[in-house]
Amino acid sequence: MKTFKIFTLIALSGFGLIRAQQTPADPQSEAISIVGATAHIGDGTVVENATLVFENGKITALAAGAATQGKVINAQGKHVYPGFIAGSTSLGLVEIDAVRPTRDMDELGDMIPHIRSMIAYNAESKVVESMRPNGVLLAQVSPKGGRISGTSSVMQLDAWNWEDAVVKADDGIHLNWPASYRRGRWWMGEEPGFHPNKKYGEQIDETLQFLANAKAYNQKPATEANIAFAGAKGLFDGTQKLYVYANGEKEIIDAISRLHAAGVGKMVLVGGYEAHKTADLLKQHQVPVMVNATHNLPFYNDDDYDHAYKLPALLVKAGLLVGIQNMDAANFQVRNLPFYAGHAAGYGLDKETALQLISSNTAKILGIDAQYGSLKVGKSATLFISEGDALDMRGNQLTHAFIDGREISLETHQTKLYKRYSNKYKTK
Structure with missing residues (x-):
């Protein structure tokens, strides 16, 4: 019985390591500008060809043609949404x-x-x-x-x-x-x-x-x-x-x-x-x-x-x-x-x-609307960029996501399996 308990603990420990989550993102270290996206503000309004800038986890600018700062992400033809x-x-x-x-x-x-x-x-x-x-x-x-x-x-x-x-x-x-x-x-x-x-x-x-x-x-x-x-x-x-x-x-x-x-x-x-x-x-x-x-x-x-x-x-x-x-x-x-x-x-x-x-x-x-739920200057930079319409499963294809300005991983157990098996049945 003692041997069985030890084996079980080892097995469970290994299982936990295998299934560990993605490492949480580090705090934002530089200003980031998202350029050229269609910004869906979250309050019913839309800004075309928007430049959205955030620093230290907060949105500092959002307008068409706003000046960029720090790292620039070209999001031309894409869409940015509040988380x-x-x-x-x-x-x-x-x-x-x-x-x-x-x-x-x-x-x-x-x-x-x-x-x-x-x-x-x-x-x-x-x-x-x-x-x-x-x-x-x-x-x-x-x-x-x-x-x-x-x-x-x-x-x-x-x-x-x-x-x-x-x-x-x-x-x-x-x-x-x-x-x-x-x-x-x-x-x-x-x-x-x-x-x-x-x-x-x-x-x-x-x-x-x-x-x-x-x-x-x-x-x-x-x-x-x-x-x-x-x-x-x-x-x-x-x-x-x-x-x-x-x-x-x-x-x-x-x-x-x-x-x-x-x-x-x-x-x-x-x-x-x-x-x-x-x-x-x-x-x-x-x-x-x-x-x-x-x-x-x-x-x-x-x-x-x-x-x-x-x-x-x-x-x-x-x-x-x-x-x-x-x-x-x-x-x-x-x-x-x-x-x-x-x-x-x-x-x-x-x-x-x-x-x-x-x-x-x-x-x-x-x-929590003072900080989250919409893309406005002064609010948390909790947002993401999508290739298309995020409310349509055909367009909801994220390229970047941020929580409080931290760029988070979009890798999951499912994406790992997709990559693992994506070439298994290639047409010869």
């Missing part, structure tokens, strides 16, 4: 969905706002590494499971460890609002299809009671420590947002109205499959929506076939602040984020507005 931002992901918390020891996005307990996803983030994840070649450079790493899942943080995707990766720590708490209907669990002998959730009211009461207790706990010095209650303090003093996962019209109305009455100040709706039916309520309470990925089928049999495709446009036209996230798909599919936005552009949005759904809008929702 795309993925919201509500488990990136760095899950490596292989089918292997339980690699999944660290869910902790024991139902009401655990004090659980911090940040310290579980694996900066050496192969999944995280695979985001960068598609332009996804930042992500909100959030916990999953339970009723109140825990606290998320915003991370940049080129780092040695979680401490280096943090852009905004503990930005929000995540709540899975109960569903009024649920699918029958066939493995437990229940009838298939949707059935009323008989415990819907009870589950709401449990959630609101927890929040009421947490609010009372944080209003005066406690005689006995309660880390769960203390972990929810930010919801009541305005320092954290509550990300509410709800899809149905009834659930959205119940969640927003009841949580507002409970004293929760800042909320974000995540999912929002029927959010277009509650647009007035969402506007009234200034609740942004992070809709699910557009590459989805209709949820109900009588829904429009293209409901998921056109939902972002419906919400934008209703005057809501909208972002796109990828909550329901496998973790590795977050790399398709730009193509979700591109799909939305084919169903009611113009390309530059669609771009905002994964750049400036998401930055505003996450509270």
